[in-house]
Amino acid sequence: MMSNRWLILADDLTGAADCAIAFGRRGLAAAVTWDVTTSGDVSPDDSRPLPVLAYDADSRGLSASDAAERHRGLLERWLEPDRVLFKKIDSTLRGQPAAETAATMAYLMERTGAAFGICAPAFPATGRTTLAGHVHVAGRPLEDAEVWRRDHTYASANLGFVLGTAEIETTLVPLSAIRSSDLASRLARIAEGGPGVAICDAETDGDLARIAAASLAVAPVPFFIGSAGLAHALADTLAPAPTGAVHIPPSRSGSLIVVGSLAAASRAAMRRLAAQDHVVHLPVSPDTLLGDLAGRADLAARVAAVIAAGDDALVEIAIGDALDMSLGPRLARALAEALDPIATRIGAVAATGGETAAALLARFGIDGIRLVDEIEPGVSLGLTLGRLSIPVATKAGAFGDAESLIRISERLRAVRTQGSFS
CATH class of the missing domain: 3.40.50.10840 (Putative sugar-binding, N-terminal domain)
Incomplete structure (x- = not known):
């Protein structure tokens, strides 16, 4: 071995x-x-x-x-x-x-x-x-x-x-x-x-x-x-090692789910998740993120209200096909800055697209993820390390199907409400 x-x-x-x-x-x-x-x-x-x-x-x-x-x-x-x-x-x-x-x-x-x-x-x-x-x-x-x-x-x-x-x-x-x-x-x-x-x-x-x-x-x-x-x-060539269950204090706060990927798979999954009960869809435009401080503050307040009620806040960076790809990093950083004031109220977080996930977590004072499980191929589940200790799921933008975000949302809800990753 x-x-x-x-x-x-x-x-x-x-x-x-x-x-x-x-x-x-x-x-x-x-x-x-x-x-x-x-x-x-x-x-x-x-x-x-x-x-x-x-x-x-x-x-x-x-x-x-x-x-x-x-x-x-x-x-x-x-x-x-x-x-x-x-x-x-x-x-x-x-x-x-x-x-x-x-x-x-x-x-x-x-x-x-x-x-x-x-x-x-x-x-x-x-x-x-x-x-x-x-x-x-x-x-x-x-x-x-x-x-x-x-x-x-x-x-x-x-x-x-x-x-x-x-x-x-x-x-x-x-x-x-x-x-x-x-x-x-x-x-x-x-x-x-x-x-x-x-x-x-x-x-x-x-x-x-x-x-x-x-x-x-x-x-x-x-x-x-x-x-x-x-x-x-x-x-799979390695001998399996015993592993203990990971537990966290249960939380009534909802999840923040961010879709920043242009991939069709992520956009289709977002639309399906937006139609679910206990999910509030909050689209935000590039113009708001890059130049509207009042609009950014309003977004943060709306996210805070949704997660305080125990629901999931689905934040979509509402970008069209003609978006300048070079704006991607700026949009991800701007969204992270907008939501940073409410980071400590979030019960769990999920993000599609590595660039979006990295910007969001780094701004929240998170410097690592202790990996615990895999929700489905290409979707990892873990516990954040650093300023916050909350469940986190990350997904590459082009991976998954139309039900992927629903499965992610349901798994995060189970983890944060039950206090167990099992």
Whole structure:
């Protein structure tokens, strides 16, 4: 078996969380942080080593050179010799995965003299697969997907091309090889060829399980490049550890649920949740967030009234398809600033989109999440660390279906009213 100590380095918050909870569900203490002052050596209760540390590098919106520099600095700070490295990349290749992977390999070569990566970004539970080294969504090339049309960095979703933009040597391991009996020896031979990355096809969770098991035969231990699908497969190679129930004081205050993602999946789920009993829909426009102080104060007052009544406040950043994508970070920060005065009254919080979640939690004085469970693939559940200690759920914007936010709302309601995550 592999080491029980892992460093997950992600380019956004939701990705860090949905990878770390894979290990948390095996009984390993796992937390996500984005605050460089947080210690990676201790768990949230400060009494025992933290086996799984996930760090949000917040690098998705950076240039290639800035993202690479940030990753190198974080590796220097957090990658201890006994931790296995999981370089989390977006399953639809947003951000700068090539530059970040190249920086990771350069750092590993300097420190250990070896840098062999196994790349498998497939996440079959959310419709992401890899065939012939090419990323697919819902059975079609990624280039046909909404998320690619809205935001992409590269000219192609072929992983060999993507990593090649950073001059990384790659070897394709096709699906036939993934399902063959000699996969372990094949990966070991590729590793012997020197610094490089094995790009692994995967169409099912079973394929990812084969990749994870075969990786055990590679020495020294490779680093991994992928999304939560691969994280779950790797976690399943570890022996489960006993885990205790997590309890909190019950709360009558309602949940704050924020939808800041442009993804159609999140917008559809928002409409379904808005129609539920005990949910109050509160849309807010970009103009209000960016320039209307009275409107922002009114939003905070309305949210406070809703959650005081024990209902859920569903706050929608009401953005149209023509929105300038560069406004996204400003809108997320402005919403966080508007709601900060009422943060201590919130019973639980959920956010779609890593950028929105990170801005909201950081402004509320939260510097980490102790991960407890997974509501559904790509939706992690935990307890906030820092100024507030409340249940929190995070979801990538493009994940889930029309019922996802309803399931999140119901689970948060059960946790906060019963005082138990069980």
